[in-house]
Amino acid sequence: MSSQDTKKSKKRKSMAAEGKVGDVAIEIADSLGAGPAFVNFPTIKPNKKVPFTIYSRDSAPTTSDITKQRSLIAGETEDVEFFSTNRDRQVSGEGSDCQYLAAVYDPETNKLHVTNTPLYLLAHRVKRLRDLGPSGTASLDTQWKAKRNDLGEVFGTRKAKTQIKAEERNKVDVKAMSGVRADLISSIAAKEATDETPAPPEVIPVPNLTTSVVADVYPREAIVPDGEWSALNVTDIVKAKDDKERVACLPYRRSRWIENKLRVAIEGPPSVRKQNLRYLFYLSCLMSFFNFAHSLHRTSNADLPSKLQGIPPQVLQGLLTRFSEPDGKKYKVTERSRQKLLMWICVCYLAADGWTVDVGRVAKDLNMPPTKVGEFYKSLGCTVELPSPAEREKMGITLSQAQERRRATLKAPVKYPKTKRRGPAKH
Secondary structure, rough: OOOOHHHHHHHHHHHHHHHOOOOEEEEEEOOOOOOOOOOOOOOOOOOOOOOEEEEOOOOOOOOOOOOOEEEEEEEOOOOOOEEEEOOOOOOOOOOOOOEEEEEEEEOOEHHHHHHHHOOOEEEEHHHHHHHHHHHHHHHHHHHHHHHHHHHHHHHHHHHHHHHHHHHOOOOOOHHHHHHHHHHHHHHHHHHHHHHHHOOHHHHHOOOOOOOOOOOHHOOOOHOHHHHHHOOOHHHHHHOOEEEEEHHHHOOOOHHHHHHHHHHHHHHHHHHHHHHHHHHHHHHHHHHHHHHHHHHHHHHHHHHHHOOOOOOOOHHHHHHHHOOOOEEEEEEEEEEEHHHHHHHHHHHHHHOOOEEEEEEEEEHHHOOOOOHHHHHHHHOOOOEEOOHHHHHHHHHHOHHHHHHOOOOEOOOOOOOOOOOOOOOOOOO
């Protein structure tokens, strides 16, 4: 290569390093204001003579860079209008995941301007359909349905005619309902506010819904009335020497749970000993009444004291009043009163065990499935949970064994589960 060719090559490299190739200068700019822009017509492509204008959604843009603004491009012909759909909102849309560059040559300055350029996706709309409006469409739908119903009444089957008449009956007159609109809205709002806090079931003791003390959720007076409470004499239980003598003082003697709790109560603090023993005695009365319930309607009132031995007369009368229904000169336990009796029994288990109880042991005492007893405690506002990992380790049981050792725990303020509503019958 000659020395002259070497000089020309060095000169071209120097010009390229300065951003120039020949006589044209290349200038890279962040933005050129409101143009240029790329557009894409996925469906209909307009004539090249159709003018398009770019608009900004921002009333006071903080920058002149169109790529950083919410903008749209629009244009129209006599019959069709075109508008962009992807850059007039805050969220990232189609075309925002890639960058386009436009190169514009300015012959006056002999410069090639390279800048970032947004991409606009254009949709179209027929003007006549827009002018028709939703009311026109609704009117057409109404006319079509009316003609369809006329044909159905003349040529339709019996089932089709019945369906047409049902639709006519179920139509709502909007004008007639306008006068009661405010009342409907207020009643719906009131019903929704009521449904937010489910009411306690009617078959449980009357609870204190506002207290934050667990022991006060079900007051003693709501479980055992004062007159019956004073009739629960536990002096013989305190004087008994062993478990066998203590159990012999109870009306119901086949509960191992009550037997164990009697021992705990006797050895417990003297300040709560008498109260716990009375709860256990009353629970024994309930259990005796529950096991005799199936024979109650066959027993005369005069024979009840001998059949339910150990229950004080005042307590027996209270049990008959609350947990049975008069049946002539006798009493009977209905399904509702039996449900109420079971709820009282479950509450007494809770009260005698510090407001947390082993569901499996209660179910065994009642000879019922643990899942059923768990549902009773949920209705009382308890949470029914498995023992924690630390408790399982302490008891030395596995997770599968813990399924039978669920605990029901009462919490305050008490919250009740929502009533399950049965869906419409399937035909």
